[in-house]
Structures are given as structure tokens and as C-alpha cells.
Amino acid sequence: MTAEKLQVAFTDILKAHQRISPYIHKTPVFKNSKINDLVHRELYFKAENLQKTGSFKARGALNAVLQLKEKQTNLKGVVTHSSGNHGQATAWAARTTGLQCSIVVPSYSPAVKMEAIKEYGAELVECGPLPTDRNAACEKIAAEKKYEMIPPFDHYHVIAGQGTIAVEFLEAVPNLDAILVPISGGGMIAGIAVAAKHIKPNIKVYAVEPEGKILEKSLRAEEMLWPNPPQYLNTIADGIRLQQTGHLTWPFLLQLVEKEVFTVNNEEIIKAMKFVFQRMKLVIEAASGAAVAAAMSDQLQKLDKKIQHIGVILCGGNVDIDKLPWF
Amino acid sequence: MTAEKLQVAFTDILKAHQRISPYIHKTPVFKNSKINDLVHRELYFKAENLQKTGSFKARGALNAVLQLKEKQTNLKGVVTHSSGNHGQATAWAARTTGLQCSIVVPSYSPAVKMEAIKEYGAELVECGPLPTDRNAACEKIAAEKKYEMIPPFDHYHVIAGQGTIAVEFLEAVPNLDAILVPISGGGMIAGIAVAAKHIKPNIKVYAVEPEGKILEKSLRAEEMLWPNPPQYLNTIADGIRLQQTGHLTWPFLLQLVEKEVFTVNNEEIIKAMKFVFQRMKLVIEAASGAAVAAAMSDQLQKLDKKIQHIGVILCGGNVDIDKLPWF
Incomplete structure (x- = not known):
């Protein structure tokens, strides 16, 4: 099998970084001696929870919006569907670039998330509970208002934007041996893998999934084995609850990401959050x-001891502090 | 009245900074556009919650321990009384410098705080509930073990250590017009005031107190009007619950700190924490x-509009996350 040529190159990510850097935070990298003692490795935490809008999604959304504006100077607005981090990120990216914005959200979305999107000045459009409802609502708005759609992960400009995380991370910590990346649709890990593998070809990029995603089986089979339509997993990690990865992100995973996947359950997630x-x-x-x-798992303990310096992506901080999962 | 000559000079703080910098974090300064919109000023947050041991106390304790070691090369250990941030900081400073350490704590101290101190390798000594019990226990240990006492605030080397916060803060944000500093015994604000006023004589240093401290009355009377022995205030801000300031810190307050004091209640503190x-x-x-x-108060709104760039000291992050005050 000949590997498909990947549609996002390292130079695209460097250009994305130049494009978005005036607006985003170069987030800090933290270390913690207690956790290093526990796991007997050196861990480095890239704090994208401190990113604009509270998650890494600001990078990809902004890069996509800016690239659209470069091509379509008369662009009026953008639309997407997401009550979560991508919704906030797209609303923020639109406001930052002087565009109008509509965000389609399921009508059952928590008020706190809808408020956050409204604060960035976006119009909220409620829709039904099915993924197909959302797409239909988006397409209707795009057609009527002549807005462009900003997908949450399955888009090359979004992937390039997320890849800028790795550019900053390896600049701050050049000796990383591996990076642990939470995965949902796969936009973040695709971008990170392109950049990290270019800068340091021997680096290992591992996906971290909630129980039930079963990514490893698809990766080893080199085939997307998930049922259609895409399902949501029953996990407290709402930011990564989509079971199926994207179709555009899939070739990146296949070529650049380790087949070994880290699977974590709710109990482990809560312990780590705490x-x-x-x-x-x-x-x-x-x-x-x-x-x-x-990073705290037994599985990590079993990794080759040469994998000593490990990057951990703290992808976001958008949790409702009135509903912390350990209360 | 002739002003008393202050016993900590800016050069002492610069030397303290050189002394402690290899061991402490140069903590980041954060901005937040939402809060700036709310208060119509530019706020800068010095994140000492991310400091070693989770609070600024690491600076003062380490400076005091290192200065002791410079003088007494055969020093065996140090002792202090505090179940809180100063206890952790002293235990950490002792471990960092290869000294033994005993920490006197009231027997009713929360287990989580005792655990933190033990993790830094210190011996825990329980005592009775009165401030006098603690002092007696400390003095006994100091005499028996030939340890030196590290006071929590009323000590010039501790004050000099805390002053290093301002050196870093004004290096990062040279145009600060004012700094808001939580006050308990007054060690932090004394050090910050010396450094900040030296670097920028027109800067205003404001104390922030919990309800019931009534610092402003003493400052305006130029006299410590509090009852003896020192009382604890009924506040959720356990790090600043001592009503009376120190006797060594007092002249610094009188000469360098604004007479206008910010007083906040539990409800306001919880809202700000959230x-x-x-x-x-x-x-x-x-x-x-x-x-x-x-920073979010009506009182701040009434400050001269020329006070535009305001520093806020996030002095610590040692809260029990199983007992957050809004749950």
C-alpha cells in the first residue's frame, strides 16, 4: 500500500503560526516535581487551558478564518456547529477578525456554554439533537447568509492551526521524546504529529482516548472500523466524546501516530484532574x-525507558466549576 | 515625627533575588480581557499560586534559610509554627538546602495540610490551640535541637524575600501604577512596597484585608490599635486571618503603603475566586x-482614573479542592 500524500505540510503549520501568533497566547509549559517522582520520567505540560477561549481550538479556528479572509476579501461571516470549545473558538475568531458569526447548538446545551458563545458576540441558533440536524442547520445558514462553514476538525486549515502547538512545545522543550495528545476527531493530533515529526523525526506521538473509542483496533487494521453515523461516547470528557475520527484527519493518524493508544476511564480522568x-x-x-x-497510567510505566521526556497536552480548561466531577 | 529608618533596603531585596532565583519559579504574569472590560482598567496578575509550594511564602522562607546558612555553616535545622503556607515553605526551603526541619502545627490542623508538610520531609510536632502554645513549642525545639526559628513574617530576611515578587513584577510590567496586596502579618506587602517604591516612586501599594481587620484605622492613627494578644479573624481567607500586623513590618506599612485599605467580605472573595x-x-x-x-470592587472604581495599570498579587493556590467554598 502506498501512503497517501498528506495535505498539510510543516511549512503550512509555520505559516499558520505566523498568521495566528499576533492574536493567540504562546502558552506556558509547566513541570511538576511531584508527578515526575510518581512516574519516574520528566513530564512537560503545554497549558492550552490558558489559551484564548480556554482551549487549543482558538488556534485552528482562527487559522481557518484568516485563510478564508485572505482568499475572500468580501467574506461576511462564518458558521459552525458546536456548543463546546470549537463554538467558542469560532465565535472568538470571527470577532477578532471583524466577521459576523452564527453558532448552531443543540437546544439542550448547558446555559453556561451558550452564554460563553454569546459573550463573543455570535448569534446562537438552536437545533435538534442529531448530528444531521446540526449539519442541516449550518448549511441553511451558510446558504442564506453567505457565510462560510468552519468545521471543528476535518479541515486542513484547522489541522494546520492546531499543529502550531507542537512548534511552540518543541521550541520550549527540544528534547521531548514523546507527546500524549487527547483525541476526538483527530484535528489536534494530526497537526501536532506533522509538526513534531518534522522537527524531530524520532519523536513518538500517542493518542489518548476515553474508554469505548477503540481507536487502536482501527489503526492496526489501517481501516476506520467505526459504525456510521458517528456515535458519542459515554465519558465525562465531553471535549473528546466523538467516537469516530475525521476522514481528512485519518491518513495523518495512520502515517504519523503510534498504533499503541492510551485508553483511560472516568475514574482515572477524575483522579488526574484532581x-x-x-x-x-x-x-x-x-x-x-x-x-x-x-501519563500516570501503568501503561506509561511499561514504555521503553528511553522515552524519558514526555509532553502532555492540557488541551482545555472549559469545565463548569459549579459542577466539578468529584463533587 | 521623624520616620524610622527601614531595616530592609532595595539592595537587600536584589541580593535576596540573586540568592533564591536558582530555586524558585519566576512566576508568570497573566492578563484577562474579560475582567479588564468589567473594571475599565488594565489588570495584571502575578501568579504566585504557581510558585514552589503553592505560595509566595517559598521566597521569604528560602531567603531566610539561605542567609542563616551563610552565617552559620554548621546549622543543623530550622523550626517554625504554621500549618499553612509558611509551614510548607519552610519545610521545602529546609529540604532544598539540606537542612532538617520541624514544623509545629495545632493538633486540629486539617490532614491535607499536615500531609503536604510531611511530603517535604519535615517532622510534624502537634501543639495546643493558642498562639502562645505554638511559640512555646517552637522555642523548646529550637533549644533542644539547636535549630533556628524562621518566623512567618516578622523577620527582615523574610520581608526581603517576599520583596522579590515586586522586582519580577515591575520587570514584566514596568508601567504598573498600583499593586493590590493581600495582608496578614504584613511581610509580603512590606517587601513589595520597598522594592516597588524604589523602582517606581509614584507607584501606589494598597493593602487588601478581610472584614474585621480594620487596618485603615491603625494606619491613619499611625498606631497599632489592635488588642493583644493577636486575634484571628472569622474569614474564609485562612492565609490572611491574623488581625494584627507584625511589629517589624509595621514601620514599612506606615511609611510606604497607602492609608486607604481595601476591605473585602467572604461573599466577594468567593465571587472573585470563581x-x-x-x-x-x-x-x-x-x-x-x-x-x-x-480589583472588582466599587472602591476600585472610585480610584483616580490615572491609576490605570494595576497589579494584583495571586499570593497562593493552596485550597483543598475537595472543599471549595462555593460547594
Whole structure:
């Protein structure tokens, strides 16, 4: 089988970084001696929970919006569907670039998430509970208002934007041997893998999934074995609850990401979240907790001892602090 | 009245900074556009919650321990009384410098705090509930073991160590017009005031107190009007619950700190803590929340509009995340 040529190159990611850097935070990298003692490796935490809008999604959404504006100087607005981090990120990216924005959200979305999107000045459009309802609502708005759609992960400009995380991470910590990346649709890990593998070809990029995703089986089979339509997993990590990866992100996973996947359950995620809150003084959402749980897992203990310097992506901090999962 | 010559000079603080910098974090300074919109000023948050041991106390304790070691090369150990941030900081400073350490704590101290101190390798000694019990236990240990006492605030080397916060803060944000500093014994604000006023003579240093401290009355009377022995205030901000300031810190307050004091209550502190958790993704303790509450107060709105760039000290993050005050 000949490997498909990947549609995002390292130079695309460097250009994305130049494009978005004036607006995003170069997030800090933290270390913690207690966790290093526990796991007998050196861990480095890239704090995208401190990113604009509270998650890494600001990078990809902004890069996509800016690239659209470069091509379509008369662009009026953008639309997407997401009550979560991508919704906030797209609303913020639109406001930052002076565009109008509609965000389609399921009508049962928590009020706190809808408020966050409204605060960035976006119009909220409620829709039915099915993924197909959302797409239909998006397409209707795009057609009527002549807005462009910004997909949450399955888009090359979004992937390039997320890849900028790795550019900053390896600049700050050049000796990383591996990176643990929470995965949902796969946009973040695709971008990170392109950049990290280019900068340091021997680096290992591991996906971290919630129980039930069963990514490893598809990776080893080199085939997307998931049922259609895409399902949501029953996990507290709402940011990574989509079972199926994207179709555009899939070839990146196949070519660049380790076949060995880290799988974590709710209990492990909560324990990891509590560690980060209590010891590192950072508010993280459960999807970030998943990456930390992987770092604290028995599975990690079994990795080759040469994998000594390990990066952990704290992908976001958008958790409702009135509903922390350990209360 | 002739002003008493202050016993900590800016050069002492610079030397302290050189001495402790290899061991402490140069903590980041954060901004938040939402809070700036709310208060119509530019706020800068010095994140000492991310400092070693989870609070600024690491600076003062380490400076005091290192200065002791410079003088007494055969020093065996140090002792102090505190179940809180100063206890952890002293235990950490002792371990960092290869000294033994005993920490005297009231027997009713929360297990989580005792555990933290033990993790730094210190011996825990339980004592009775009165301030006099603690002092007696400390003196006994100091005499028996030939340890030196590290006081929590009323000590010039401790004050000099805390002053290093301002050196870093004004290096990062040279145009600060004012700094809001939570006050308990006054060691932190004394050190910060010496450094900040030296670097920028027109800067205003404001104390932030919990309800019931009534610092402003003493400052305006230029006399310590509090009852003896020192009382604890009924506040959720356990890090700043001592009503009376120190006797060594007092002249610094009188000469360098604004007479106008910011007073905040529990409700305001909780609201501010929640803002920082939810919006800034930082875990802070209630004493830090007090400074943020001052920044969000009506009283701040009434300050001269020329006071535009305001520093806020997030002094610590040692809150029990199983007992957050809004649950």
C-alpha cells in the first residue's frame, strides 16, 4: 500500500503560526516535581487551558478564518456547529477578525456554554439533537447568509492551526521524546504529529482516548472500523466524546501516530484532574485530564525507558466549576 | 515625627533575588480581557499560586534559610509554627538546602495540610490551640535541637524575600501604577512596597484585608490599635486571618503603603475566586481571591482614573479542592 500524500505540510503549520501568533497566547509549559517522582520520567505540560477561549481550538479556528479572509476579501461571516470549545473558538475568531458569526447548538446545551458563545458576540441558533440536524442547520445558514462553514476538525486549515502547538512545545522543550495528545476527531493530533515529526523525526506521538473509542483496533487494521453515523461516547470528557475520527484527519493518524493508544476511564480522568487542580493549581477540563491520566497510567510505566521526556497536552480548561466531577 | 529608618533596603531585596532565583519559579504574569472590560482598567496578575509550594511564602522562607546558612555553616535545622503556607515553605526551603526541619502545627490542623508538610520531609510536632502554645513549642525545639526559628513574617530576611515578587513584577510590567496586596502579618506587602517604591516612586501599594481587620484605622492613627494578644479573624481567607500586623513590618506599612485599605467580605472573595477558576483557569486560595475581589470592587472604581495599570498579587493556590467554598 502506498501512503497517501498528506495535505498539510510543516511549512503550512509555520505559516499558520505566523498568521495566528499576533492574536493567540504562546502558552506556558509547566513541570511538576511531584508527578515526575510518581512516574519516574520528566513530564512537560503545554497549558492550552490558558489559551484564548480556554482551549487549543482558538488556534485552528482562527487559522481557518484568516485563510478564508485572505482568499475572500468580501467574506461576511462564518458558521459552525458546536456548543463546546470549537463554538467558542469560532465565535472568538470571527470577532477578532471583524466577521459576523452564527453558532448552531443543540437546544439542550448547558446555559453556561451558550452564554460563553454569546459573550463573543455570535448569534446562537438552536437545533435538534442529531448530528444531521446540526449539519442541516449550518448549511441553511451558510446558504442564506453567505457565510462560510468552519468545521471543528476535518479541515486542513484547522489541522494546520492546531499543529502550531507542537512548534511552540518543541521550541520550549527540544528534547521531548514523546507527546500524549487527547483525541476526538483527530484535528489536534494530526497537526501536532506533522509538526513534531518534522522537527524531530524520532519523536513518538500517542493518542489518548476515553474508554469505548477503540481507536487502536482501527489503526492496526489501517481501516476506520467505526459504525456510521458517528456515535458519542459515554465519558465525562465531553471535549473528546466523538467516537469516530475525521476522514481528512485519518491518513495523518495512520502515517504519523503510534498504533499503541492510551485508553483511560472516568475514574482515572477524575483522579488526574484532581492532581492538576490540587498540585499544579491549574483548572483543566476532563479532556486534559485524560492526557494526564495517560501519563500516570501503568501503561506509561511499561514504555521503553528511553522515552524519558514526555509532553502532555492540557488541551482545555472549559469545565463548569459549579459542577466539578468529584463533587 | 521623624520616620524610622527601614531595616530592609532595595539592595537587600536584589541580593535576596540573586540568592533564591536558582530555586524558585519566576512566576508568570497573566492578563484577562474579560475582567479588564468589567473594571475599565488594565489588570495584571502575578501568579504566585504557581510558585514552589503553592505560595509566595517559598521566597521569604528560602531567603531566610539561605542567609542563616551563610552565617552559620554548621546549622543543623530550622523550626517554625504554621500549618499553612509558611509551614510548607519552610519545610521545602529546609529540604532544598539540606537542612532538617520541624514544623509545629495545632493538633486540629486539617490532614491535607499536615500531609503536604510531611511530603517535604519535615517532622510534624502537634501543639495546643493558642498562639502562645505554638511559640512555646517552637522555642523548646529550637533549644533542644539547636535549630533556628524562621518566623512567618516578622523577620527582615523574610520581608526581603517576599520583596522579590515586586522586582519580577515591575520587570514584566514596568508601567504598573498600583499593586493590590493581600495582608496578614504584613511581610509580603512590606517587601513589595520597598522594592516597588524604589523602582517606581509614584507607584501606589494598597493593602487588601478581610472584614474585621480594620487596618485603615491603625494606619491613619499611625498606631497599632489592635488588642493583644493577636486575634484571628472569622474569614474564609485562612492565609490572611491574623488581625494584627507584625511589629517589624509595621514601620514599612506606615511609611510606604497607602492609608486607604481595601476591605473585602467572604461573599466577594468567593465571587472573585470563581471568576479566576472559571475564566482564568487558575486555582487560587481565598487570600488570592481577596486581592481579585478588591480589583472588582466599587472602591476600585472610585480610584483616580490615572491609576490605570494595576497589579494584583495571586499570593497562593493552596485550597483543598475537595472543599471549595462555593460547594
